[in-house]
Amino acid sequence: MTKRFPFPKHFDDFFYQEILVPLGWKDYDIKEELPEDIQVRPYYWGDCTCGWDDQILDFDQDHHEDCYQIKLVALREQFKGEEYDKHRDNLCKEMNLDKKYGSEVHCTCDYNQRWEKWFEYHKLGEEGCSDDCPTVLPNFYFKPLDLKIYWYKYPMRGVESNKKVTREMLIQISDYVADFKEKQ
Ligand SMILES: [Zn+2]
Ligand SMILES: [Zn+2]
8 A cells, every 4th residue: 555644734734725726626625727737626525446446356365273363253252241341351461462562453463464465466556446536536736746636525624645745845836826826
């Protein structure tokens, strides 16, 4: 999986007011013509269209029978509420695991390695989905910096980028936008 960086909160206003709004962002989309180095897409609410989501089902492997995960599932079937908590904490102790952090997700087998190997071999694009699947296309793209920005549902919510965003980068983009608007 490609690494993503959280978008610095204190840049939210600048990005929205100095870049998205001047480009014509309104009612969650842009109807105006965009400069050639910028792409903007609203959040995609639909399903994967490249087939990756179905292909994942082919990875029909499970945790090893000795894995904490399998033992935990057995406990979950057997006990409820506090009783379950108590048995889970004991299981953590038995297996030398932290009961405070990750007690629902600990894995003591090679499941993740198997998954990663499978993923690397089968993936259609960096994120699993092919790079043109609407689920992985960035919501904002600035070509000169190869900067991809993603948001969750609406701009400036759960925003992430493919590289660390700096002040200089944002100024470069807003200057480019201002330039484009002037020439229009
Ligand atoms: Zn897809
Ligand atoms: Zn496991």
